[in-house]
Amino acid sequence: MSKVSVLVVDDATFIRDLVKKGLRDHFPGVHIEEAINGRKAQQLLGRHPVDLILCDWEMPELSGLELLAWCREQDNLKTTPFIMVTSRGDKENVVQAIQAGVSDFIGKPFSNEQLVTKVKKALHRAGKLQALAASAPPKMLSTGAFANDSLAALTGGKAEVVQPAKPAAAPKAAPTPAAGASKPSVNSGGRGQGQLRLPGGSMACVIKALSLKEALLVVKRAELLPQVLESAVLDLEQGEAAETARLNGYLHSVAALEPKPDSEWLQLTFRFVDRDPQKLDYLSRLIARGSAQKHFVPGA
Template identity: 90%
Template sequence: MSKVSVLVVDDATFIRDLVKKGLRDNFPGIHIEEAVNGRKAQQLLARHAVDLILCDWEMPELSGLELLSWCREQDALKTTPFIMVTSRGDKENVVQAIQAGVSDFIGKPFSTEQLVTKVKKALHRAGKLQALAASAPPKMLSTGAYANDSLAALTGGKADVVQAKAPTAAAAKPAAAAPAAKPAANPTSGRGQGQLRLPGGSMACVIKALSLKEALLVVKRTEQLPQVLESAVLDLEQGEGAETARLNGYLHAVAAFEPKPDSEWLQLTFKFVDRDPQKLDYLSRLIARGSAQKHFSPGA
């Protein structure tokens, strides 16, 4: 029996790792190919047949939409399920992708449950799910607790070794997070505002500092605490033309904004994983304008 093959296309290594781990954990025996952009995916698809394509939208050299259009022009790929994994959820973009022949969407940030549900649906429609289900233990095809998927993806499954050092939803109380060094007196004043989208919901945030590699954010503490290494999308609407940028990344650090145990605010370090030239250009212009300019070291 031939293996079911899936192609994962994304220019961000972090996102590819999350997708691959979710697939391997829930679909044992599945074969995974990967490509860093649409151009590399074209080359791979010209040599190998796949049963499903999971693809980012915004990538250098060849975008996900361009790859989708190309696939639908190829006789061998006309009916291959193509799922767009993207932070572009606007009606205009959705319509554009549907017209190009997309099979489904997974919005960033995504949970493993969402990924598994969409992949099951696509493989079922393609008549490929039964072969995987027959050889997989029942628990492997059911949803479970995926709170630390991002952590496990980066640690090769050795999350228990690192967990004691990294705050989690159960342990990320102010006592477990180092207070921010000399924070500004007013947490709501900053260099700009944005929206941080996490798998569990969205949070308004104040941008305290911004570089091409990361952003320092302040959010109001809620019952749903952000987790270190959790994937997220930062929506920025700045500038004279009200430009919008959706920046993919993960939470590198979570700390109490005020040096006290009952701090109402959290300070987050958000690392970017995008390498899209347009997004980097947007960030450069945003920093240059001074609307988010403040010195802090990206390597800190």
């Protein structure tokens, strides 16, 4: 029996690796192809048929939306499940993708559980999930890798309807610490603040420093503790037009801001993975404005 084939399309190596690991850990019989942008994906799809496409929205040369529209024009790809992996949750973006024929969405950042659930649903609708289970190595089947899989539970017995994703909540100002504690110092108008979206929830943050490669963030310690190498999305609202930049990346380091174990504030290094020229240009403009290069003042 031929293997079930999945195409992963994203210009960020880190995101592609994250998706591939999640797929291989949970679907041992899957065959994975990858492409760094929509143009490369077109070339690959012209040579090899696939059973599922997982694709980023914002990519250089050819976007995910443009690739989706192209796929739906091809006789052999009209019904191929196409899942958009994106940080764009605005209603207008969701409607655009639905009209173009998207099968489902995975919002960035995402957990392995969310990825696996979406992939199972897509492959089930395409009649490929049982074939994937059958192609798994006997050892994996004997351990019950698919034993608890209930197709009825995944779909509720009905065809799934894609619901528009809710836009991210507006960034909140960082909480004011108690007297004597370190606190963020930002410029007027609230600029220099943002929202860090993690698989487990969101955190208000202050931008301590910003470059084209990474951002130094400060967040207040809470029940949700960021983890090193965890994927995330940094939302920054800047400028008079209140533009929102959604920057994809991962946490390179997490440390206490103050030299004590019960530090109220955490300092995070957030590495960007986007290579989209439009995002890099926007990031350059943010740096040029100097709106995110403010520092914490200990004991202020």
